[in-house]
């Protein structure tokens with residue numbers, strides 16, 4: 001049985017459907033991410049799980065029990081707020097002791113557990129400080145320690161690292177992964193940062209306009225996006241417009257606008273749907289696109305164009321190639337690869353190629 | 365549903381007591397005043413009975429007579445206009461005095477700024493009558509100021525003047541008492557201005573004068589409107605300042621209202637004057653809010 | 662760097678002189694050994710001594726203190742409730758009733774309350790004064806408390822609930838301590854407003870009771886007596902002390918309140 005089950009939950013504000021028929025099932029011990037652009041309804045969904053808001057339709061089950069009507073303080077769920085919401089009039093120790101006090105834990109036991117919790121987030125010695133005397137990263141750790149000290153079944157984190165700078169963010173991500181493994185508590189983590197979601201989670205639900213677009217493991221989301229939104233939102237992706245030319249059990253042929261006929265891998269179970277003439281996009285990751293001065297190896301789909309511009313990123317360079325028809329394709333080449341030491345310049349004529357199985361044809 | 369029921373009970377318990385209190389001691393008295401303005405004065409002052417039983421049965425004793433009296437005698441319109449002028453001059457004078465001060469405070473560094481603000485508020489907290497009384501001393505016939513001024517005038521061959529119990533004294537008192545109401549909203553507004561805006565303006569070629577008129581002042585308009593409303597409205601209806609400093613020439617509408625209620629005891633007419641004052645004050649407050657909203661940055 | 666022109670500090674300084682000179686003159690004359698407020702004669706504490714034996718004044722001071730204590734206590738409780746209600750719920754009538762007495766000229770509140778009490782058949786006196794003071798102080802407390810609440814991070818209360826606190830417990834342990842400076846500042850403000858009030862008291866006092874401001878008014882109106890200087894100076898000292906206490910407790914609330 002799933003620890004948290006969200007069944008067809010909706011929430012509307014006036015005419016606006018903030019959460020639209022969302023169903024999710026989250027297993028105990030999982031590090032689960034809700035990923036989506038800002039305003040897509042992540043916080044709204046999280047607040048309904050925490051009990052600050054109630055769904056207009058559907059049900060939320062925690063450990064198999066419907067939590068409708070149960071106030072937040074009676075749910076075995078804690079939240080790490082984006083603002084951290086540390087009580088400014090209490091010391092670090094008093095903040096962390098708060099849930100223990102509420103649960104009626106004795107002073108002695110409480111002190112011991114607060115100390116353990118502080119050590120757990122390497123903040124020993126900070127117990128007497130006030131939140132205003134802490135740095136951003138320290139506040140974040142106190143917020144996590146406070147939410148974990150009485151071992152809830154489920155921890156909700158709403159963009160907990162959004163306020164931190166890039167370096168600190170990376171370090172806190174590693175710490176959160178370690179911590180989650182150690183305590184074994186289920187994390188539901190909300191973020192709009194796709195890299196963060198890919199790095200942290202066991203599974204990700206990608207949300208858009210209140211709906212879950214796709215739910216999968218990070219590698220499968222990246223490798224096999226189900227629709228245009230997911231392909232575009234996770235990582236970068238060339239989206240080449242076109243239509244199905246022919247589709248059989250072992251071959252899919254596409255006619256791409258401004259490129260021509262290319263081969264792609266057949267899509268399982270879609271042979272009937274992807275009949276010739278159906279329009280869609282070929283989602284092609286830039287790192288799967290090869291560019292070279294010589295014609296690419298046989299077996300590749302190929303075309304030609306001119307380097308329009310490039311973006312040097314240190315470890316890799318992204319080249320924007322303008323094909324003869326005007327369509328632009330991005331290709332990412334590692335700067336360390338042998339034989340790639342020589343960069344292309346803007347204006348160079350190049351061959352562009354990719355393998356049939358490199359892209360996914362999406363009709364949504 | 366019990367959760368919803370509990371929520372509305374909670375709301376009722378929190379909102380109820382202050383609401384009931386204010387309805388009882390502000391809402392109802394206001395309504396009574398509206399009603400009183402439509403009643404007839406009693407034989408010995410106050411109000412005539414609301415119901416009158418005459419030969420033709422019981423009648424409701426309401427009339428527009430007092431309103432008629434107000435609109436037929438231009439003396440009262442003139443008094444309102446005079447009060448309006450006093451309030452207007454006060455507001456303008458306060459603005460002229462307050463602006464440089466507010467600007468100075470807003471541009472002072474943190475700790476000094478708090479002190480300077482406190483120094484503006486401090487006299488405001490001292491008793492209102494004391495502040496008016498202080499000007500009775502300063503403007504009194506025997507005061508240093510009056511004697512010095514009259515000695516100067518005598519040197520120029522001009523007859524001596526009185527300062528106390530004149531419209532001038534009323535204006536000085538009005539400005540003095542209301543000045544903090546102008547400084548504080550102005551300061552609150554000016555404090556929020558991003559100093560980078562002035563740097564940007566300077567960078568783009570604006571001199572000190574255009575920086576002020578093209579950046580600072582337009583941005584401070586919400587503060588100007590708020591301050592003007594906060595000065596104008598209470599000044600419009602004031603009665604203690606003209607009462608103490610104004611003598612016979614310096615009376616304002618507030619003095620007449622007080623007189624109708626406590627001396628002449630013509631309550632219906634006093635209520636009519638109060639109604640007109642209320643409508644005037646609310647209209648001005650609404651106007652200020654409207655202006656403030658339009659210029660919201 | 663813009664160069665700091667001198668005229669701004671100069672203008673500011675002159676305005677401060679305008680604000681303080683009159684009050685300092687009153688204080689100075691309270692020590693002046695002359696019945697006339699015209700020139701300095703010599704130092705004396707005579708007027709403070711006279712004050713100590715001024716029965717009517719002492720009586721009025723006692724009344725003022727009692728009125729201010731009761732009115733500020735009640736209006737703090739009701740005003741805090743009103744401020745909280747206005748912050749928490751979407752209300753129409755309450756904000757109007759809270760703001761209107763502050764927005765309209767005081768004399769209007771005064772005369773309408775006079776009508777109200779007289780028509781109720783109440784004898785004007787201490788009770789009518791206290792009831793009136795609560796009505797106009799309440800709004801000021803409500804505004805201070807609401808602005809304090811508005812400055813508070815909403816998620817703090819939610820965090821308390823999330824960590825196991827009941828609504829009442831979250832209010833007592835998180836919300837109330839955080840708005841306390843606002844409540845205290847509101848209470849001090851209500852106290853000073855009440856003890857200083859002249860206009861509304863003037864209409865609702867009747868002949869039954871006198872307060873310090875009414876007493877001062879009578880004395881100022883009839884003849885200039887140096888005791889007024891002395892009582893004024895004492896009142897200023899009292900306000901100064903209250904202000905210092907308030908600014909220690911909550912500098913920001915004091916500022917937002919004025």
Ligand SMILES: Nc1ncnc2c1ncn2[C@@H]1O[C@H](COP(=O)(O)OP(=O)(O)O)[C@@H](O)[C@H]1O
Nearest residue numbers: 013016018036037038039040041042043044045
């Ligand atoms: N209480 C509310 N009232 C009205 N609209 C709301 C409310 N809460 C959220 N919304 C709207 O619902 C949408 C989703 O909000 P939210 O869940 O906060 O998005 P996210 O956390 O994904 O950025 C937004 O468009 C927001 O404006």
Ligand SMILES: [Mg+2]
Nearest residue numbers: 039042043158
């Ligand atoms: Mg959000």
